[in-house]
Amino acid sequence: MEFLLGYRPLFDVFLLHTGYALGQYIVLRAGVFSVANAGLSSIGAYLAAGLTLKLGVHPYLSLLAGTLAGVVFALLLSWPLARLRGVYQAIATLAFVQVVLSVNVFAEPLTGGAMGLNGIPRVVGTWTLLIAVGATIYLMTAIGATRLGRAFDAVRQDEAVAVSLGVSVTRTQSVAFAISGAVAGLFGGLEAFHGYALEPNQFGFSFLVAILSYVVLGGRRSVIGPVVGTAVLVALPEIARPLAEYRMLVYGALLVAVIAYLPRGIVDTLLDYLRRQHMAARAASTAGRQS
Amino acid sequence: MIVQQLLNGLVVGGVYALFALGFTLVFGIHQILNLAHGAVFMTGAFIALYTVLAGWPLWLGFILAIAGSGLLSVLIEVVAFRKLRQSGEAEFGAIVSSIGVNLIIVTVAQKVSNTLVLRFPFDTFPIVIYEFFGLRVSALQLFMAACAVALVLLLTLYLYRTQFGRQVRAVAGNERAAKLLGINPDLVYFQTFFLSGALAGAAGVLVGLAFNSIHFMMGEPWLLRGFVVIILGGLGSIPGAMLAGLLFGMIQTMTIAYFPSGLTDAIIFSLLFLLLLIRPHGLLGRPEAGAMRGR
Numbered sequence: 001m002e003f004l005l006g007y008r009p010l011f012d013v014f015l016l017h018t019g020y021a022l023g024q025y026i027v028l029r030a031g032v033f034s035v036a037n038a039g040l041s042s043i044g045a046y047l048a049a050g051l052t053l054k055l056g057v058h059p060y061l062s063l064l065a066g067t068l069a070g071v072v073f074a075l076l077l078s079w080p081l082a083r084l085r086g087v088y089q090a091i092a093t094l095a096f097v098q099v100v101l102s103v104n105v106f107a108e109p110l111t112g113g114a115m116g117l118n119g120i121p122r123v124v125g126t127w128t129l130l131i132a133v134g135a136t137i138y139l140m141t142a143i144g145a146t147r148l149g150r151a152f153d154a155v156r157q158d159e160a161v162a163v164s165l166g167v168s169v170t171r172t173q174s175v176a177f178a179i180s181g182a183v184a185g186l187f188g189g190l191e192a193f194h195g196y197a198l199e200p201n202q203f204g205f206s207f208l209v210a211i212l213s214y215v216v217l218g219g220r221r222s223v224i225g226p227v228v229g230t231a232v233l234v235a236l237p238e239i240a241r242p243l244a245e246y247r248m249l250v251y252g253a254l255l256v257a258v259i260a261y262l263p264r265g266i267v268d269t270l271l272d273y274l275r276r277q278h279m280a281a282r283a284a285s286t287a288g289r290q291s
Numbered sequence: 292m293i294v295q296q297l298l299n300g301l302v303v304g305g306v307y308a309l310f311a312l313g314f315t316l317v318f319g320i321h322q323i324l325n326l327a328h329g330a331v332f333m334t335g336a337f338i339a340l341y342t343v344l345a346g347w348p349l350w351l352g353f354i355l356a357i358a359g360s361g362l363l364s365v366l367i368e369v370v371a372f373r374k375l376r377q378s379g380e381a382e383f384g385a386i387v388s389s390i391g392v393n394l395i396i397v398t399v400a401q402k403v404s405n406t407l408v409l410r411f412p413f414d415t416f417p418i419v420i421y422e423f424f425g426l427r428v429s430a431l432q433l434f435m436a437a438c439a440v441a442l443v444l445l446l447t448l449y450l451y452r453t454q455f456g457r458q459v460r461a462v463a464g465n466e467r468a469a470k471l472l473g474i475n476p477d478l479v480y481f482q483t484f485f486l487s488g489a490l491a492g493a494a495g496v497l498v499g500l501a502f503n504s505i506h507f508m509m510g511e512p513w514l515l516r517g518f519v520v521i522i523l524g525g526l527g528s529i530p531g532a533m534l535a536g537l538l539f540g541m542i543q544t545m546t547i548a549y550f551p552s553g554l555t556d557a558i559i560f561s562l563l564f565l566l567l568l569i570r571p572h573g574l575l576g577r578p579e580a581g582a583m584r585g586r
Contacts, residue, residue: 080568086382087324087526091518092567095560098515102556205511209326209390216387248398255391256371263378 008126014234015129016191021214021226022136023183026143028220030176031156033086035208036077036093037184039100040070042203044185046104046111049120049192059123063189070185071178078177082170097208104200116199117192124193132190136183140223143179152176217258219265228267295426296548297541302432304540305439306501309494310513311520311532312446313364313487319527320463320483322382326389327367328491328517329510330396335360335492336499336509337400340409349415356496357489364488367392368480393510400507408506416500435497442493443533446486450529459483463527516543519563525573535574 020041027034044066051057051065077096081089104111111117143149151172154162159169192198210233218229236254240247262269314328335356342352371388378384419430450456461469462479470476498513499505520539524531539559546558566573 080564084567084571087318088522088567088571090324090386091522092564094515094518095563095567098560099557099564102553102560106551106553106557205515213387213390216383220383245402246398248394252391252394252398255394256388259384259388259391260371260374263375263384 010234010238012126012129012194014231015126015133016187016194017211017214017234018133018227018230019129019136019183019187019190020211021218021230022133022140022223023180023187024211025215025220025223025226026140026152026183027173027176027180028215029156030152030173031159032078032081032173032176033089034077034081034093034177034180035090035212036074036096037180037211038203038205038208039093039097040073040181040184041188041191041207042097042100042104042200043073044070044188045192045198045203046117046188047185048189049117049198050110052193053117053120059121059193063186063193066189066192067182067186070181070183070188072181074177074181074184075174078174081177082173094205094208097203097205101200101204111200112198114200116197116202118197120192120196120198122194122196124190129190129194132186136186137223137227139179144223148172148175213255215265217255217265219268219271221264221268222271225265225267229265232266296544298426298428299432300541300544301537302435302540303501303544304537305436306494306497306536307516307520307540308533308536309439309442309490309497311517311524311536312443312529313490314517315521315524315527315529315532316446316483316490317487318521319529320459321372321376321480323372323385324389325364325367325487326386326514327371327392327396328487329514330393330400331360331364331367331488331510332491332495332498332513333400333505333507333510334363334396335495336505337403337495338492339496340411340499340505343411343415353493353496356492360492360495361485361489363396364484364491365481367488368484373477373480397507397510404505404507406507408504410503410505411500431500435501438493438497442490446490447529449486455482516559519559522563522573523566528573531574 020037023041024035024037027037047069048059048062048066051062052059057065077093081092084092105114107113143152151162151167154165154167155169155172162169162172188203214229214233215226216229217233218227219225232254233251236251237247240250243250258266264272310328310332313331314325317323317325317328338359339349339352339356342355343349367389371392372385375384375388416431416434421428421430421433448456450459458469458474459479459482461472461474462476466476469479494513495509498509516539520535521532523539524533524535542562543555543559546555550558
């Protein structure tokens with residue numbers, strides 16, 4: 001029990017980051033190369049913390065407001081982004097993240113500027129995070145089994161085919177954006193109420209890079225992918241602790257190695273392998289029966 | 292006053308152009324967004340600095356920096372991208388892979404420099420100020436402008452006037468077709484990555500000299516602004532990157548001079564966002580450069 005308690009902060013980080021990774025996963029699944037989640041999480045976190053600190057709103061209502069703000073900003077973004085594709089979307093959303101970051105530093109009376117916000121009540125514990133992550137995973141899995149999930153896959157794989165099947169690319173991607181914004185905003189708010197303090201650079205370029213790596217390393221076609229990717233990358237610096245300042249070196253080398261040998265990510269490659277084994281076994285058994 | 296600011300902006304813009312050219316070259320030819328480009332830039336500044344600190348002259352440091360960062364960039368291609376290329380998942384993969392490489396280089400640089408902000412020794416570059424028609428130009432600024440122009444000219448000559456350049460452009464057009472015509476793509480990758488790294492390294496030395504502050508994180512803001520420049524010019528467009536670099540240098544100097552300093556990034560990145568909405572392919576980009584292509 002002692003052992004587990006010692007790792008509880010790490011587990012909390014894992015849960016928070018899993019939430020962020022899932023928010024990123026859903027847009028990628030719908031074929032939108034958006035990295036706006038860092039900005040959306042920042043908005044959610046600051047709005048939630050600000051409402052409670054400055055106006056005395058109940059933390060749970062603030063969390064709701066943060067989530068809604070994520071949705072609103074995501075929808076606002078999705079409209080212009082529908083004109084762009086691929087890397088251009090990534091760079092436009094990167095610009096959005098930078099704008100949020102610098103406005104955040106500039107608007108000192110509201111956001112505390114570079115110092116950030118302090119003394120946020122800590123109302124979110126491991127259990128709340130577990131419930132939030134569980135609910136998000138459930139939501140993502142449920143979406144996967146519906147018409148909407150299939151529309152996401154169709155749009156990602158081939159837009160022309162999706163359109164010919166009567167799927168509106170713009171609307172499907174807006175829905176993905178809205179869900180992603182909700183998840184990003186919610187987990188931003190949870191982070192605010194979990195860590196006592198917020199500072200603007202927390203949601204900067206390195207945050208964006210970390211979340212994207214979780215999803216790509218784990219695999220971006222199944223819901224488990226981002227969870228596994230986050231687990232590996234959050235645990236790694238901890239496991240490599242004896243290496244002290246070289247541990248980021250190991251982290252970097254792992255990213256390079258995994259992407260080189262498992263370009264689809266850990267989980268997707270594994271699932272493909274299992275599926276192929278299964279098919280091969282089935283083919284062998286039918287062949288055996290025929291002869 | 293405003294002309295002086297424009298002039299200063301133009302000089303900084305030349306360096307932005309150098310940085311962005313290498314970035315856009317690799318993207319335009321191989322469709323790889325190399326996020327380790329900022330780290331290569333930083334490495335260039337480090338090599339020149341340590342050469343000078345070891346007592347060697349600056350020109351040698353400059354040459355070593357160009358060669359060293361070019362080779363580093365080639366190494367990145369071999370280690371991080373070569374295997375990935377064959378898998379057909381390069382667009383996402385290359386981004387994460389280069390994030391990994393970036394982490395490795397930055398960690399090594401942090402270790403080497405003990406997390407310190409380093410400076411070139413005083414008087415590494417003679418401080419001379421010339422005055423033309425009431426405009427003040429330092430010798431360093433002239434040197435920066437001359438380097439930028441010379442390197443850009445060399446690159447253009449290489450790409451458009453030599454056999455190698457023709458091969459590079461053939462691979463950019465269609466890698467499969469180029470292979471069928473007997474062009475070895477690995478050799479082309481070697482060249483583009485070397486050129487890209489060398490340009491970044493040169494930019495790193497110039498920035499190190501101009502701002503006299505060299506540290507292991509210096510690449511990140513340049514990488515972020517590099518995005519703005521290459522998008523502004525149109526991804527993969529070489530004249531676009533040059534023009535956009537100059538324009539960007541001037542816009543940045545103007546916003547720093549005439550707006551609250553905290554808002555510089557907000558203004559620059561908002562402009563980028565707006566530009567993408569009006570001209571999704573940048574100023575000189577063409578639709579087939581990839582903006583509207585699906586994954």
